Amino acid sequence: MQHLQPQRILIIGAGFASLWSALAAARRLDLEASPDRPVEVALIAPQPVLTIRPRLYEAVPAGMAVPLQELFTATGVRFIAGSVHAIRTDADEVDLVDASGQHSTLHYDRLVLAAGSSLYRPDIPGLREHAFSVDQGDEAAALEAHLHRLAARPSSVARNTVVVAGGGFTGLEIATELPARMRSILGDDADVRVIIVERADAIGPDLGPGPRPEIDRALAGLGIECRLGSAVASIDATGLTTADGERIDSATVIWTAGVRASVLTAQIPAERDALGRLRVDANLRVPAVPKVFVAGDAAVAPTDDAGNHTLMACQHAIPLGRSAGDNAAADLLALALTPYSQPDYVTCLDLGGWGAVVTQGWDRKVWLTGAEAKSMKSMINSKLIYPPLDREAAFAAANPAVALAL
Numbered sequence: 001m002q003h004l005q006p007q008r009i010l011i012i013g014a015g016f017a018s019l020w021s022a023l024a025a026a027r028r029l030d031l032e033a034s035p036d037r038p039v040e041v042a043l044i045a046p047q048p049v050l051t052i053r054p055r056l057y058e059a060v061p062a063g064m065a066v067p068l069q070e071l072f073t074a075t076g077v078r079f080i081a082g083s084v085h086a087i088r089t090d091a092d093e094v095d096l097v098d099a100s101g102q103h104s105t106l107h108y109d110r111l112v113l114a115a116g117s118s119l120y121r122p123d124i125p126g127l128r129e130h131a132f133s134v135d136q137g138d139e140a141a142a143l144e145a146h147l148h149r150l151a152a153r154p155s156s157v158a159r160n161t162v163v164v165a166g167g168g169f170t171g172l173e174i175a176t177e178l179p180a181r182m183r184s185i186l187g188d189d190a191d192v193r194v195i196i197v198e199r200a201d202a203i204g205p206d207l208g209p210g211p212r213p214e215i216d217r218a219l220a221g222l223g224i225e226c227r228l229g230s231a232v233a234s235i236d237a238t239g240l241t242t243a244d245g246e247r248i249d250s251a252t253v254i255w256t257a258g259v260r261a262s263v264l265t266a267q268i269p270a271e272r273d274a275l276g277r278l279r280v281d282a283n284l285r286v287p288a289v290p291k292v293f294v295a296g297d298a299a300v301a302p303t304d305d306a307g308n309h310t311l312m313a314c315q316h317a318i319p320l321g322r323s324a325g326d327n328a329a330a331d332l333l334a335l336a337l338t339p340y341s342q343p344d345y346v347t348c349l350d351l352g353g354w355g356a357v358v359t360q361g362w363d364r365k366v367w368l369t370g371a372e373a374k375s376m377k378s379m380i381n382s383k384l385i386y387p388p389l390d391r392e393a394a395f396a397a398a399n400p401a402v403a404l405a406l
């Protein structure tokens with residue numbers, strides 16, 4: 001009997017978009033592939049682990065890193081440990097290196113690039129050496145360890161003060177979490193100060209005016225100070241200085257301002273936006289490089305016919321992943337592709353001890369506040385964004401036609 005070499009759908013990353021791409025591709029192949037044209041779904045990432053990035057502003061429990069190997073085995077996805085450092089679209093190959101430094105090359109028949117994003121650190125003196133962050137699992141763990149070490153220091157203004165640089169979505173979530181978290185570490189009588197330094201003249205500049213009154217109430221209620229219209233000029237071991245010359249003594253500066261798509265996006269010869277995201281068509285394919293699909297924070301795609309586009313958010317990364325994986329498999333099987341569409345948009349912002357605020361629509365009209373909003377945030381953070389762990393449930397949820405249930 002002739003032994004057929006399988007074709008390969010190669011997926012880069014083990015984040016939300018890549019995991020759901022792999023599951024959706026495996027589901028589609030399970031439904032439609034024929035044994036005489038075998039196709040392999042292979043996923044490359046440093047580890048078979050999903051980091052629950054949207055929860056990294058919380059104190060770091062073990063549940064924020066979800067092991068995926070069992071799910072990969074159950075769904076027939078081949079996991080390859082490694083980090084991709086080159087994509088050669090002229091040869092349909094990627095070069096990777098594993099943890100022991102071993103280099104290898106893999107061929108693909110279809111590629112899904114879903115290597116996510118990371119915090120952008122501009123060239124501000126002292127930022128790279130002294131600022132903490134909550135962007136990746138190890139960075140959030142380093143912040144948590146540092147906060148616990150503060151308890152051993154004598155009380156001082158710098159010890160008790162945390163500065164959050166950036167008053168956007170992530171800055172607000174970590175800032176509103178910190179008063180209670182700092183007191184739980186330093187003691188209820190510690191004179192804790194949390195200060196947000198935001199370059200724009202309004203808090204949550206990208207969130208628009210809708211949720212702002214609720215955000216202002218939360219910040220006031222939690223005693224969080226804001227320096228609006230104020231840019232960080234330098235950071236050192238004992239605090240920061242703003243561009244207008246204010247000195248803030250603080251042992252803990254947390255940088256949250258700005259995210260950029262994976263540097264791998266630069267290796268695809270195609271148009272990228274200001275955040276480094278590759279522009280894809282409605283089928284999530286790079287128009288100039290038809291064997292390459294992109295999903296999650298590495299992609300920018302239209303969400304609807306009204307001119308809205310995907311954001312760097314799980315809310316988009318999961319459905320983008322499902323569509324990209326499904327379409328990559330359909331394309332390889334010469335079936336019709338299904339355009340990605342996600343007109344509904346919701347924002348759910350945690351406001352720590354104050355509660356949360358949920359908005360609906362792209363104009364972000366407030367829908368829920370207080371305990372109701374908090375309970376939705378907790379459902380999202382503890383259930384909605386976690387993958388099912390058995391094959392049947394995973395394939396059912398990987399169907400791109402099924403909406404994410406809020």
Ligand SMILES: Cc1cc2nc3c(=O)[nH]c(=O)nc-3n(C[C@H](O)[C@H](O)[C@H](O)COP(=O)(O)OP(=O)(O)OC[C@H]3O[C@@H](n4cnc5c(N)ncnc54)[C@H](O)[C@@H]3O)c2cc1C
Pocket residue numbers: 012013014015016017018044045046049052053054055056057082083084085114115116117134135136170173262264295296297298311312313314315316317348
């Ligand atoms: C603190 C915080 C709060 C957030 N809150 C929310 C929220 O409330 N709601 C919301 O919708 N979104 C939120 N987000 C954003 C959300 O986490 C991201 O949009 C989402 O993680 C993007 O998914 P992704 O799969 O594109 O990328 P990622 O989750 O970043 O995953 C990328 C994957 O690619 C792998 N990878 C990277 N480079 C390589 C390489 N060279 N080779 C192989 N593998 C590689 C990584 O190891 C990782 O497995 C938040 C993010 C943060 C940091």
